[in-house]
Amino acid sequence: MKSFSSAPMIAVDPPSGTSSNKIESHSPGHGRPIIVTSIEHNVWQELEQEIVCSLKRLQCPRLLDSTVLLLHKLITNIVRTMHRHAFQRAIEDDLNIDIASKDNVFDELLQNELITHGDRNIEQFCRKNHFQVILTFPEEKGTLIRIEYPENCDNSAYLDSKLAKAIGFTLLKQIDGTTAPGYHSAKVVRDIARHHPHLEQAEHSELLLSAEESDKTQAIFCKLNYGIIVFSSAGDILSISPAILNNLKLEVSPTSVHILTGIIPGHFYNDVLWGLALESQDGVFENYRIRVRLPHDNSLSLLFNISGYRHHDMTIHTLWQVVSLDHKATHTLAEGSILNEARVHNITRNYVPQLVEQKAREIVRLGGNALPNEECRLAVLFCDIAGFTSYVENNEKEESVIHTLNLILGRITKAVRQHEGIIDKFMGDCVMALFREPHKAILAALEIHKHSYDFNNLRMRAGKDLLLLRIGIHWGKVVIGNVGSSDRLDWTTIGDVVNTAARLEKNCCPGAILISEALYETTAHMDHPDIRFSKPFHLKLKGKRNKQAVRYVQTASQPLLHDIFTTHHAKD
Numbered sequence: 001m002k003s004f005s006s007a008p009m010i011a012v013d014p015p016s017g018t019s020s021n022k023i024e025s026h027s028p029g030h031g032r033p034i035i036v037t038s039i040e041h042n043v044w045q046e047l048e049q050e051i052v053c054s055l056k057r058l059q060c061p062r063l064l065d066s067t068v069l070l071l072h073k074l075i076t077n078i079v080r081t082m083h084r085h086a087f088q089r090a091i092e093d094d095l096n097i098d099i100a101s102k103d104n105v106f107d108e109l110l111q112n113e114l115i116t117h118g119d120r121n122i123e124q125f126c127r128k129n130h131f132q133v134i135l136t137f138p139e140e141k142g143t144l145i146r147i148e149y150p151e152n153c154d155n156s157a158y159l160d161s162k163l164a165k166a167i168g169f170t171l172l173k174q175i176d177g178t179t180a181p182g183y184h185s186a187k188v189v190r191d192i193a194r195h196h197p198h199l200e201q202a203e204h205s206e207l208l209l210s211a212e213e214s215d216k217t218q219a220i221f222c223k224l225n226y227g228i229i230v231f232s233s234a235g236d237i238l239s240i241s242p243a244i245l246n247n248l249k250l251e252v253s254p255t256s257v258h259i260l261t262g263i264i265p266g267h268f269y270n271d272v273l274w275g276l277a278l279e280s281q282d283g284v285f286e287n288y289r290i291r292v293r294l295p296h297d298n299s300l301s302l303l304f305n306i307s308g309y310r311h312h313d314m315t316i317h318t319l320w321q322v323v324s325l326d327h328k329a330t331h332t333l334a335e336g337s338i339l340n341e342a343r344v345h346n347i348t349r350n351y352v353p354q355l356v357e358q359k360a361r362e363i364v365r366l367g368g369n370a371l372p373n374e375e376c377r378l379a380v381l382f383c384d385i386a387g388f389t390s391y392v393e394n395n396e397k398e399e400s401v402i403h404t405l406n407l408i409l410g411r412i413t414k415a416v417r418q419h420e421g422i423i424d425k426f427m428g429d430c431v432m433a434l435f436r437e438p439h440k441a442i443l444a445a446l447e448i449h450k451h452s453y454d455f456n457n458l459r460m461r462a463g464k465d466l467l468l469l470r471i472g473i474h475w476g477k478v479v480i481g482n483v484g485s486s487d488r489l490d491w492t493t494i495g496d497v498v499n500t501a502a503r504l505e506k507n508c509c510p511g512a513i514l515i516s517e518a519l520y521e522t523t524a525h526m527d528h529p530d531i532r533f534s535k536p537f538h539l540k541l542k543g544k545r546n547k548q549a550v551r552y553v554q555t556a557s558q559p560l561l562h563d564i565f566t567t568h569h570a571k572d
Helices: 044-057 061-095 103-117 120-128 161-166 197-201 210-223 242-247 254-263 266-279 338-351 354-365 388-395 401-418 438-461 496-507 517-523 562-571
Strands: 034-036 133-136 143-150 169-174 183-190 227-231 237-240 285-294 297-310 316-323 374-385 422-427 430-435 469-485 488-494 512-516 531-533 537-539 548-555
Touching (some): 044 143, 061 103, 061 169, 103 120, 161 169, 227 242, 237 254, 266 285, 354 488, 374 496, 388 401, 401 422, 401 430, 401 438, 438 517, 469 496, 496 512, 496 548, 512 517, 517 548
Antiparallel strands (some): 133 143, 143 183, 227 237, 374 430, 512 548, 537 548
């Protein structure tokens, strides 16, 4: 399919007084519209400034966070639907087919477009054809925001009515003749008396009496499915709420209690029964979290938040709450809101080097609280894309460079992890990976080049520039330690082995794997009949006094390219 930029124009006029080829920028409160054609554009900060002004006018500034959430979800839903219709129109115009009747094919095409180019092409098509979402903040009584959008986005505009209602807003469709042909509009209005009449009637907050507080606590306890377990000082379960057994899909019976005793992690008894519950005079502890695996399916687990106290008879009374998290959630969460901290962790965990997280867990298990410096022997692998800077300059307007880069880095990461390696860091288009077993670094490199071959084969068929990878690997002693200042640290790998591996990668022919003789000697005795090594030759590496003995490595299914490679280096 050709680029959207060459697609024919669609006869839809933009709403009067708006621009269809850019996102408007303006100061808060000036009444100029915010034009949205892509959710990847950073309009949210500007939008939040306008929301602050509107909420102050509506005398409900405390609703900022929830209102921003509401509008973010609402606008995202509309834009995604708009992009879907725009992509459908572009496909039909380019190919002259009715793609709407082929849902599976259309969904696959749309997914491939978003993976390859992000929403860049679709967004450009929307601009040219006046598909846009227009946000204005009229100073009208009870009105938070006015939203204009293409009429085929009607359904998505009302997906979050439940959230709107919960915070006292209503999304009202407008039929006032002021919108352009092909567009609908809606207003988000506030009617606090309609949604929360008790707030209008109450002059002040109500203080609960002890009896009322007890009743409400009991109601909350039942509603949220809390459970109680009483332990003896020796760790035996003396009594238990059936709710906990139900959560773990166990029958309510004495036999199930015995099963539960066996699947509660051992560190719980050490940390809580003989730790936290003995630290203070009354033995009160809060927000201890453990993960309990379901006895009938070890791949599933429940995360519990536990609070409790030590009774005067030395029994431990505990309150158990199930924390609803997805399967990617962490095993331990920071203090504060459990769900919010879990969501923050799920966002940031992919930015934390795998080596750091792995080592931190090990340190915590050993009772430590800081990452130490350490020496060890590792295979260090560097991989980058040959000529990537030139590629960016020549192709930035033709395809999404960042999505292409992420596609390649994703395949490299998959190969590294498949062979038990760890990604130490990404540096632009370069990847640094670590392996404790040297031969697995070679296997990972071969797997990376297999992916590279498949990827470039597709690019060649599409008439696009090839993106060949260079890989350099060295083996030896490294230092892993803390680098930086007290407020910003990297726990990373340093040393001559790292520098040499980086130099090998820079001297490697595009599309090849260059390893040090030290790595070869370490792995040569291992039985890998499908792997071939070239004859050794020597390279003068930058910053190294002596020449480095190196070899190329490849699979037996490929012809040996030793003569070509050595000829290439002999000319340098």
